[in-house]
Amino acid sequence: PFEWTAVDRRTVDTVRVLAMDAVQKVGNGHPGTAMSLAPAATLLFQKHLRHDPSDPAWVGRDRFVLSPGHSSLTLYIQLYLSGYGLTLDDLKSFRTWGSRTPGHPEHGHTAGVETTTGPLGQGLANAIGMAMAARYERGLFDPDAAPGASPFDHRIYAFASDGDLEEGVTGEASSIAGTQKLGNLVVIYDDNHISIEGDTKVAFTEDVLKRYEAYGWHTQSVEFTTPDGYVEDVEALHRAIVAAENETQRPSIIRLRTIIAWPAPKLQNTGKAHGSALGEPEVAATKQILGFDPQQHFEVSDEVLAHAREVAERGKAAHEAWSARYEAWRAANAQRAAEFDRIARRELPAGWDAKLPQFPPGKDLATRKASEAVIQAIAEQLPEFWGGSADLAESNNTTVKGGLSFLPYYEQDNEFGGSSPYGRILHFGIREHAMGSILNGIALHGNTRVFGGTFLVFSDYMRPAVRLASLMHLPVTYVWTHDSIGLGEDGPTHQPIEHYAALRAIPGFSFVRPADANETAAAWKATLEQDGPVGLALTRQNVPVFDREVLGSALSVHEGVKRGGYVLAEASGGTPRAILIATGSEVQLAVAARERLEESGVPTRVVSMPCVEWFEAQDVGYQDSVLPKSVKARVAVEVGVAQPWYRYVGDAGRVISLEHYGASADFATLLREFGFTAEAVEAAARESLAAVAD
């Protein structure tokens, strides 16, 4: 029988008071939603979420995602009340320098925060990714357990706001969740009719639940607004959550009609209560309504705290009960348990890279095709490695052959060799943004390694997710093919120009543009051996496989790529007069230009620079050895805007770049017409040499 005592109600009101006080103290923030979601959050953390505050990384825990990150106090206060280590002092230092309670929840910064939210829509899409990862994880370690019987069975809970549901990324991701029949996902939609511009009727009049029915979700409604006034019927909400939990064949959404900032007498149900401190008088008036002393701040009774903290004991007990099942699983599945241990440590198996392909020089190959071969070699060694594409599998060459489609049913007749709930091939549809956010959710969930592909130009569609992957330092890999005007006939809408610069600009992100098939293999290897997000830019068109011995490469291709930039072709005599820097498909132009320069007596070095970020991470000694300060005649060549290269070519250098959009024609014509030729590189080098001589 469901119990919701006076202490529980007092706990809820304490949450409201803390939210008001925390915002009031710093003078800014978002009190309204934290107040009106107080009952839902308290109910969830106290009665539904399976969690152990003493072990926020417990692999068997349920996940909670707060998609409206601006309501961070909703989460912080529950973390405090549950005993995750957050203190009242932390709440008092809300939104201040160095605090554990920044304006928006930051994963990795505050224990118990499962993902960084704030950019709306991302959190709900992350939650959908987590729900997918939970199924894949189960498939890796315990695929044959009865539903609900595995230690790897757990749920994903999320709160979502009007803003989350307005953002298109959640529409994309929710459609995927419907197709995937994610029965382990429970979303509570806070329908409060208020956003920053006031009543949502000016922009948001759709029937949200009908839309979710259209996606194939299980939908329910709970109204706290009743004909008799505002009644926070926590038991009704509880029953709805139980029904959602019991619905294991579909994702669930519960529309919860609330009044923002309830019960603030003047500011409830206003846009102002969304994003501003209520002001001392309103805070005091609200405390009075709630039976709190308006003179006190951050008032938490011992009774409330003790009562709330009991969840930590219940969580420990749940954890222990789980551990028994987990140990039984380990005993019965020794090999899988060993695999689990390795994967949980994010270790690569010994010798995992022994079968990475090596590509002999002589035959041209598109780097996307090389990547396809590498993906197969990795997939063979790493069962935790999975991924797919935003409806471009054949173009991105991302398919793990024989991997089966990740779909909620078994089938033998699809074009990917069949499907399975535990399949390794992800089909995102034409939804790059959801793909990005789902990849983040999968990485946040842990215990798998995931990648996703689209055309490089459409990295724009997923950019908000790429940024969050970078901010959270998540190990996701993007396979971005058709990486330049070299894609040819599809024309300017499909040809990236600004994307190299724009992606390199993102802090914490590594943009890798390998020059040939072997650099592609090395790029994949280096990617798996590090932790942050990586974007691989791969050609559609064939490019030569370099003979590193003939060219006199200073390092092995693996060592060179790992260092971001390296001497691919050494100047005759070992002391260059000119340096040509290039990436990807333009490295061949640098190599050809070098030959011409060498023939005319100019010792010329070619530096392949697949990853500027990795090069910048090297010590200055290494960097200087590749780009000696004394050699000022330099040319950089890349089929994108020049912006990233001025830094490396210096005052006397030249950049061969593309400062305008491409065109629709075959790639050879485009490259010639736009000046990407060995002759042009050679001429630029001679200009630079002349500038040095001046």
Add this chain to the structure above:
Amino acid sequence: PFEWTAVDRRTVDTVRVLAMDAVQKVGNGHPGTAMSLAPAATLLFQKHLRHDPSDPAWVGRDRFVLSPGHSSLTLYIQLYLSGYGLTLDDLKSFRTWGSRTPGHPEHGHTAGVETTTGPLGQGLANAIGMAMAARYERGLFDPDAAPGASPFDHRIYAFASDGDLEEGVTGEASSIAGTQKLGNLVVIYDDNHISIEGDTKVAFTEDVLKRYEAYGWHTQSVEFTTPDGYVEDVEALHRAIVAAENETQRPSIIRLRTIIAWPAPKLQNTGKAHGSALGEPEVAATKQILGFDPQQHFEVSDEVLAHAREVAERGKAAHEAWSARYEAWRAANAQRAAEFDRIARRELPAGWDAKLPQFPPGKDLATRKASEAVIQAIAEQLPEFWGGSADLAESNNTTVKGGLSFLPYYEQDNEFGGSSPYGRILHFGIREHAMGSILNGIALHGNTRVFGGTFLVFSDYMRPAVRLASLMHLPVTYVWTHDSIGLGEDGPTHQPIEHYAALRAIPGFSFVRPADANETAAAWKATLEQDGPVGLALTRQNVPVFDREVLGSALSVHEGVKRGGYVLAEASGGTPRAILIATGSEVQLAVAARERLEESGVPTRVVSMPCVEWFEAQDVGYQDSVLPKSVKARVAVEVGVAQPWYRYVGDAGRVISLEHYGASADFATLLREFGFTAEAVEAAARESLAAVAD
């Protein structure tokens, strides 16, 4: 009575043959959809679209948007058949260098192409923008006409594909279209169950029409797949389109179930037919089925062409009938007609800028607040000027006061002073991407000037639309406030770092970051006086208003900003030893550092560089006068990544930049902790001076 003769059917089959042949000739492209949409496209162009092929810019025309731009042949072939000037030779040069038939339709390149499409979802969202613009245009020039009676009444038709409807941007925009009750919009959704990864069941199982019902749309279904086989019931489609046209209170979507590449015997209904040439044998077999000579290519009978071209005559007649109504309107509305002429020429009224605010030095002001004042002054002079925000009106300060909300009904009680179908305040909801695409649609429609606001960090969400605005050179203005860590407590999810570099990288885009209130006014003025897309980056926090007289500015603020970069503060004696370059809120640091340097005897110039792109458009003489080559001691200071500045500071220069994410705290603490101080700028200048001396 509806007539669809044997010649019409032959026309449809001719479209299929041309599509197959065009792709086959170049060897790549997308034949399948052009084949299966041939009946719908022919029906629309011949019987529904009000257009005059001899005048593609006719203001009274209906618009047609092909959202699945990869099916460009669908459009090109209709343009050819209707008589827009495209020839068979143009179709034969499909996807080749210099042709009028590039891979994806390019607005401004091919007459009759209303928007550039290819990046999926954008086109449908553009169409929604056009439908909104049509209503606003009507409100400007003929608000009191009875529905359908105005020369400004016209419809927007769009084709949309599975991919378009998977992309979140169309979900966002379609929800807005529902709220806006855009009865002038008719969408035909090509439901063919096939995308590049094959059967859409792997990723797209939702009930699309139910979703559109949830948005408030009028929905219909037409099935070409019947129990008796595939029957292209053009009359049924016609009836559905008529019903959609007659539904003037809601946007309409017609789901048309087709089989891609019909009737290719082997490749119909396959992913391969979506994006590859069918191959000669399949093309020949299909021609045989259609009763065409497999030996012939690009076969168009005189009868078919003559029949199809009759639409041009009908269009001329419709145009003439319209002109009579238009002239009657002019005669009855002389003042509005004069206004129309001015606006149609994109002219600004004489003296329009006389009342732009001038801000006296002395009082600090956030540039977003200055922008608010400027917007009011512009709005007073330019009725065609309208805009809004993605639910951040109060933060972006984008509201035209007294402008009324743009909503489909009249109301007096909303928070923006009321609403009207012709209101000037746009409410996009929390949908930045749709906002961007809708702004593009509005600009494409013409006869208005539009702007949209959000936080700068969320320019990421709308980036695909910003790119298309740039590619199409559309005059849209983005008001991006909260432009740096200076926004303070909201923390790293909300603080742009990489965005200055990433936006400057986009060809054809102007990123403008004014230093103070007067530069903000000048930035708005310069923006309205040019034609391309502009993003204004504005501060949340107060910044000083500079006293240009005291500082010794070389140019008026309007002249300086228009030139992108200028001498804001001259070195004592007029010959600088050091140059400090800054943008936005960092200009004050450069000004303060200059004082220190001047005090210690270093003549120092401050260059304010609000827009790198406009500066680059100046002649070299002007550029050299601002940044003389001889002055090599240089510092650039900007609270973003340094990437854009190496070009300007050179080998001896220094950049004070932010190469990592921000944090949640008050802005003064953040700037201090992250090294943005006058002292730091001064120290960097001394380093640079030392480097020059070396």
